[in-house]
Amino acid sequence: MTIKQFWVDPYQTELMTSITYIEQNQVMLAETIFYAESGGQESDSGSIGGVDVVKAEKVGRSILYTLATQPDFCVGQAVLVKIDWPRRYSLMRLHFAAEVVLELFYKSLPTLEKMGAHISENKSRIDFEWPESISPLLADIQARTSH
Secondary structure (H helix, E strand, O other), X not given: OOEEHHHOOOOOOEEEEEEEEEEOOEEEEOEEOOOOOEOOEOOOOEEEOOEEEEEEEEEOOEEEEEEOOOOOOOOOOEEEEEEOHHHHHHHHHHXXXXXXXXXXXXXXXXXXXXXXXXEOOOOEEEEEEXXXXXXXXXXXXXXXHOO
């Protein structure tokens, strides 16, 4: 199991930890600050031991990282994990904004059902099911987000 330090301190940008698993260019860490894609939010980007991470995915209670190249480190070795802070901060802000907008829609349409979401570095989207156009509500929702 990977200890998810990002839940303790989402503002942490670097972490020394150890490799717990390695096979070719895939690794697992004892603990991490590197958020894996989940719940519609894209993963962090950054590096492990100086090697760029190209994919971070949940595997049970751990996170499996696919690196850009096969690393030269081994199980048990200490490595420095770094995340791309501007990307993380943008993801955090857009995630929060999407949640605020969703809550405002829930207040206007209590039986609204959320179907999915996608949070990226540059935009966020929430998908929901409703039998008619929500366009008449948009001006009010936008006005309520600025309060």
